[in-house]
Amino acid sequence: MSEIITAGILVIGDEILSGRTKDKNIGFIAEYLTNIGIDLKEVRVVADEEPEIIAALDALRHRYTYVFTTGGIGPTHDDITADSIAKAFGVGIDHHPEVVARFAERFSGPGELNEARLRMARIPDGAELIQSATILAPGFKIGNVIVMAGVPSIMQAMMDIVSPKLKSGVRMLSETVRANAREGDIGGPLRIIANAHPDTIIGSYPFQDEDKKPNTNLVVRSRDPEKLAAAMAAVKEMLKQLHGGA
């Protein structure tokens, strides 16, 4: 139960790098993984270029328990994710008969089941489909790599399908306290608390509060509820001293 499960995200798409499309998937997947006890360790965004996709995928998949990719599984010439992933794994890729059969039902009009649409049925050999009645182009899982759509609503549906099949670790617990202080006023004592509580992660996040004053949220994270509670108690005691004791 104490195994740490890790993950990387690989976002594939020129449109993110050009700024034309603002990514909404990284934040969603990050929060989702935290909630199911998987530690997201790294994110990369690369262009629609096969060597870039393969290099990033290989770097991530050999290092983390899982890699989640988004983007590049549509019907057009710039959708090269499936082919790049087959190449990275050294396996073949072909039209998946189950997907083709579903497409044949769905695209029954003349000329509808064209080469472009059939491109979305190209699945690397040995991959497991990620699909449902509402998903047109399926995602897939091959080895430790989960390949999903770039469109947020479809990606989110795919996460729900694939997540029950994933190993998950002991969930990282988190507690937040509002400091009512400027970050610079608590940095010193906070460092001492962080050093004294090694199995916790203590983060400090400045924000502007409702009175337009600089304020800070302090977040303590740990997999061990007792260690979390001890560190949080120390943080709260520090804040109490800061605000004049009593």
Add this chain to the structure above:
Amino acid sequence: MSEIITAGILVIGDEILSGRTKDKNIGFIAEYLTNIGIDLKEVRVVADEEPEIIAALDALRHRYTYVFTTGGIGPTHDDITADSIAKAFGVGIDHHPEVVARFAERFSGPGELNEARLRMARIPDGAELIQSATILAPGFKIGNVIVMAGVPSIMQAMMDIVSPKLKSGVRMLSETVRANAREGDIGGPLRIIANAHPDTIIGSYPFQDEDKKPNTNLVVRSRDPEKLAAAMAAVKEMLKQLHGGA
């Protein structure tokens, strides 16, 4: 004038990887760079861990003209960006006298200029400050690396300060046409057009339109206005054929 200027972004912060904070900087910087003729080629997000920051920084700074980092330059123990960058460059780091002098004016109350705040004055040797009257903790530029705050409003102010000093290339031009068609209906002809216009990048971006119908934006990009115009003409002709000629 034909030099291609490239960039990478390195986002530093546990809070992004945990999903607690949703990154807003990648999209902003991506669009900004496109507008000033710099090609963003890759983005990485890493945790507040020195070896991770150094490895990612080294991978990006040796490959691209510029690297933009965000996050980790505040006053608390988890703000380790400046120290990590000094280590990556093999230079020393110390309190910058100019920043200390500014802080001494600003934090003149008893105990205000504490160790935590002085931490924000730690600047790698040889770095150039990125600061203004409204910026508290300065960013800096060292070699080809531009180090900025994680708070979006401050990061954006820093981009405005640093951008006039950057080399910029020939701007990538872009034109968009709404296809009024499903992506799968145009993937075939679009591939032929893309192959026939090698100095352009043609992207296809599905969306749901105001009638809740699947629709597609086609984007043609090129540094050469004539090549852009020729490819866009071919795309429009293809759409005209698709929609029944005339």
